[in-house]
Amino acid sequence: MTGQLGTTVAVLEATLRCFSVSGIAKTTIDDVAAASGVSRATIYRMFQGGRDELVRDAVTLEIQRFFLRLTSAIDDAVDFASRMESAVHFAHENIQNHRLYQTMLAEEPGVLLPLLTTQSEQVRDMVAGYLAPYLKLEQQAGRTLSGVDLLAASQYVARLTISYIVNPGRDDLMNPDIVRRVVRRQMLGGILTADALSRPGEPGVPPESS
Amino acid sequence: MSRLPSARPSPVRPSPLQPSPLQRLALRVADVAAQCSSIKAAGSGMALVLDASNPMDGDPSAQELAAVDAALVCIARYGLAKTTIADVANQARISRATLYRRFPGRENLFQMVLTVEYQRFDAYVRSAVNPAVDLADLLAKGLHAGVGFVASHQALGRVLAHEPDLILPFLALDQGDVVLEAGGQPLRGPLQAYLTAEDAVWVSTWIARIGLTYLLGTEDAKQLSTVEQCRTLIDAFVAPALTDLQS
Numbered sequence: 001m002t003g004q005l006g007t008t009v010a011v012l013e014a015t016l017r018c019f020s021v022s023g024i025a026k027t028t029i030d031d032v033a034a035a036s037g038v039s040r041a042t043i044y045r046m047f048q049g050g051r052d053e054l055v056r057d058a059v060t061l062e063i064q065r066f067f068l069r070l071t072s073a074i075d076d077a078v079d080f081a082s083r084m085e086s087a088v089h090f091a092h093e094n095i096q097n098h099r100l101y102q103t104m105l106a107e108e109p110g111v112l113l114p115l116l117t118t119q120s121e122q123v124r125d126m127v128a129g130y131l132a133p134y135l136k137l138e139q140q141a142g143r144t145l146s147g148v149d150l151l152a153a154s155q156y157v158a159r160l161t162i163s164y165i166v167n168p169g170r171d172d173l174m175n176p177d178i179v180r181r182v183v184r185r186q187m188l189g190g191i192l193t194a195d196a197l198s199r200p201g202e203p204g205v206p207p208e209s210s
Numbered sequence: 211m212s213r214l215p216s217a218r219p220s221p222v223r224p225s226p227l228q229p230s231p232l233q234r235l236a237l238r239v240a241d242v243a244a245q246c247s248s249i250k251a252a253g254s255g256m257a258l259v260l261d262a263s264n265p266m267d268g269d270p271s272a273q274e275l276a277a278v279d280a281a282l283v284c285i286a287r288y289g290l291a292k293t294t295i296a297d298v299a300n301q302a303r304i305s306r307a308t309l310y311r312r313f314p315g316r317e318n319l320f321q322m323v324l325t326v327e328y329q330r331f332d333a334y335v336r337s338a339v340n341p342a343v344d345l346a347d348l349l350a351k352g353l354h355a356g357v358g359f360v361a362s363h364q365a366l367g368r369v370l371a372h373e374p375d376l377i378l379p380f381l382a383l384d385q386g387d388v389v390l391e392a393g394g395q396p397l398r399g400p401l402q403a404y405l406t407a408e409d410a411v412w413v414s415t416w417i418a419r420i421g422l423t424y425l426l427g428t429e430d431a432k433q434l435s436t437v438e439q440c441r442t443l444i445d446a447f448v449a450p451a452l453t454d455l456q457s
Contacts, residue, residue: 163422188451
């Protein structure tokens with residue numbers, strides 16, 4: 001990657017490296033400049049909101065990567081409902097072991113939590129955008145309930161997915177029966193037909209392979 | 211050099227918040243207020259207070275209610291960290307001595323505030339779903355009432371907007387279940403007209419989860435500001451998942 005975008009990503013990656021070395025609170029723009037080889041002046045030009053914006057964008061990048069890893073981990077699921085079950089399970093298991101996430105929760109919850117709670121629109125749109133093509137495939141295969149609004153449905157599923165990743169509450173997401181209820185009733189019960197929810201189907205082919 | 215804590219000088223008061231403080235939430239949420247130890251105590255007391263299996267002994271007295279309502283006004287105006295017993299006494303027109311006798315520390319007062327407000331939330335949601343004509347109606351009315359109560363709560367809005375560190379642990383950390391369970395609690399009894407007691411528990415928590423995700427978005431709560439909007443959501447994504455469970 002070259003040009004402005006490549007430089008921006010390089011700076012954000014350097015920022016994430018600094019986070020894991022010195023923690024978030026102690027990471028300065030100078031540290032990031034040294035780690036990325038990009039000058040302070042350039043960094044300030046790229047992130048006009050200063051350090052706050054840099055931190056927020058770096059964390060957003062890491063969230064996007066988390067979801068990318070998640071999507072590649074569930075590619076072999078046979079249909080959408082199974083895919084979502086794998087996703088919920090994978091996300092729950094991996095968030096516990098995600099060092100930066102846990103560090104941020106402990107050190108700077110004020111930076112991370114808004115991105116996953118109060119400012120979650122950006123993350124939600126990203127997740128919904130990922131889900132929509134799969135729902136479309138289910139619809140084309142006649143496996144969605146009649147009258148389902150796919151846009152609203154993907155937003156709703158994304159909303160619940162993020163909520164469950166951030167806060168499972170008392171639901172034990174390591175328990176397959178609980179995950180089954182969460183996914184097949186709470187997330188998809190109003191979207192897929194009873195048949196699609198109870199039997200594996202064909203449209204599990206990832207759209208990116210077509 | 212250590213200094214003894216001195217009486218708080220009377221500062222210039224910020225003007226009261228606009229009516230919809232939750233909308234400011236996302237803008238100010240990173241602006242984390244400095245915490246003091248008594249606030250942390252109040253925060254951890256929240257888990258206890260919100261635990262519905264831990265009811266208050268007896269109803270609060272008229273004076274306690276007056277103190278709670280005065281505290282809510284002060285919190286909405288100055289925030290939790292800056293509200294003192296003296297502020298509340300002034301607002302409630304109760305003598306400081308009387309108030310200190312009943313609430314030796316601010317955390318005692320804040321726990322009473324949480325308890326009373328949670329009881330009001332519970333009563334508000336329960337009355338909103340009574341009567342309900344069917345399960346979907348009950349869920350829509352319950353979702354609408356719960357979201358409406360929280361979204362229009364000025365003191366809570368102030369804390370969320372300016373002192374989010376006090377609230378966020380209840381939304382995402384190991385205490386994240388507290389708010390979900392407490393939010394769903396008022397629906398559990400009414401839901402048993404349609405569902406088994408076991409199903410009523412997770413369905414009520416599900417509704418609270420949906421409501422919470424809308425409450426945390428900047429403008430999201432507006433999407434659930436009428437019963438009809440809530441009914442559309444329930445009909446689309448919740449009711450179809452429950453048809454085979456109804457008794």
